[in-house]
Amino acid sequence: xxxxxxxxxxxxxxxxxxxxxxxxxxxxxxxxxxxxxxxxxxxxxxxxxxxxxxxxxxxxxxxxxxxxxxxxxxxxxxxxxxxxxxxxxxxxxxxxxxxxxxxxxxxxxxxxxxxxxxxxxxxxxxxxxxxxxxxxxxxxxxxxxxxxxxxxxxxxxxxxxxxxxxxxxxxxxxxxxxxxxxxxxxxxxxxxxxxxxxxxxxxxxxxxxxxxxxxxxxxxxxxxxxxxxxxxxxxxxxxxxxxxxxxxxxxxxxxxxxxxxxxxxxxxxxxxxxxxxxxxxxx
Numbered sequence: 001x002x003x004x005x006x007x008x009x010x011x012x013x014x015x016x017x018x019x020x021x022x023x024x025x026x027x028x029x030x031x032x033x034x035x036x037x038x039x040x041x042x043x044x045x046x047x048x049x050x051x052x053x054x055x056x057x058x059x060x061x062x063x064x065x066x067x068x069x070x071x072x073x074x075x076x077x078x079x080x081x082x083x084x085x086x087x088x089x090x091x092x093x094x095x096x097x098x099x100x101x102x103x104x105x106x107x108x109x110x111x112x113x114x115x116x117x118x119x120x121x122x123x124x125x126x127x128x129x130x131x132x133x134x135x136x137x138x139x140x141x142x143x144x145x146x147x148x149x150x151x152x153x154x155x156x157x158x159x160x161x162x163x164x165x166x167x168x169x170x171x172x173x174x175x176x177x178x179x180x181x182x183x184x185x186x187x188x189x190x191x192x193x194x195x196x197x198x199x200x201x202x203x204x205x206x207x208x209x210x211x212x213x214x215x216x217x218x219x220x221x222x223x224x225x226x227x228x229x230x231x232x233x234x235x236x237x238x239x240x241x242x243x244x245x246x247x248x249x250x251x252x253x254x255x256x257x258x259x260x261x262x263x264x265x266x267x268x269x270x271x272x273x274x275x276x277x278x279x280x281x282x283x
Contacts, residue, residue, distance in 0.1 A: 001028040003074040007066030008084040009037040013131050015084040027094040033073050035066035062178025068171040081159045087207040095204035096160045108165045109197040112154035113204035148202035153244030155200050156183040181222020184234045196252045198242050232268040
C-alpha cells in the first residue's frame with residue numbers, strides 16, 4: 001500500500017510505540033523504512049531482530065537527510081512521512097486511501113493528517129506528554145468523540161505524497177538540516193512545481209509527543225534559511241499561499257494581492273534585507 005518513512009535518533013522507546021501503533025491501527029499492510037541516526041540505544045539491534053528495513057548514518061544527520069536516504073528504498077507509489085514520536089490512531093490509512101481515490105490519477109498533491117497533542121494546538125487531548133505518562137486507553141476512547149474539519153494547508157506530518165512528486169522536487173532540502181524549516185520549504189517547492197492541493201484531513205490522526213524526539217540537540221534557524229532562500233517568511237507563506245488552518249474549500253489559488261498581502265510582503269523584504277546584510281558581515 002504506502003511506504004512509511006520514519007527518521008529516528010536514539011529514541012527507541014518512542015519508535016517501538018510508533019511501530020506498535022502502525023501494526024495495531026493500520027487497515028492495510030505497508031512498507032516501513034526507518035532511517036537511524038546514530039542508533040546508540042539498541043535501535044539497530046531491535047530493527048535487525050524484528051526484520052525492519054532501515055538505512056543508517058553513524059552520526060546524526062537530521063530529518064532531511066533521513067527522509068531522503070530512506071526514500072531511496074521505496075517500492076510503492078505513495079510515501080507517508082512520519083516521525084518516531086507519533087502514535088498512529090485507528091483508521092488513519094483508510095482515511096488517506098479514501099481521499100486518494102477521489103483524486104484524478106497521476107495528480108500532484110500534499111495531504112496531511114492531524115496531530116493530537118497534550119496542549120492547546122490542533123486537536124487538544126491530554127493523554128500524556130511522555131511515553132511513561134501515555135494513556136492509550138483514554139486516547140482510543142475519547143478521540144472518536146472529537147470532531148475536526150478538513151483544513152487548508154497542512155500540519156506537515158503525517159503526510160501523504162506521490163513518489164513521482166517527491167522525486168520531481170528532489171525530496172527535502174538538506175540546507176535545512178537538521179530539520180527546522182524543512183517542511184514549509186518542501187511545501188514551497190511543491191507550490192513552485194504547480195501543486196495546489198494542500199489538504200489536511202481532520203479524521204486522519206496521530207498522537208504526537210510534541211516534538212520530543214527533536215529536543216536533543218541545538219537545532220538550525222530554519223526560519224532564517226527559509227527567508228533568505230525564498231524572500232518571504234514561513235508565516236507569510238502559510239497565511240497567503242497555503243491559507244493554513246482555514247476550513248478546506250477546494251484547490252488553492254494564487255495569493256490575493258490586497259493591502260494585507262503587500263503590507264506583509266513589505267515586512268518580509270525588510271527582514272530579508274537585514275538578515276542578508278547580517279549574514280554577509282558574519283561570513
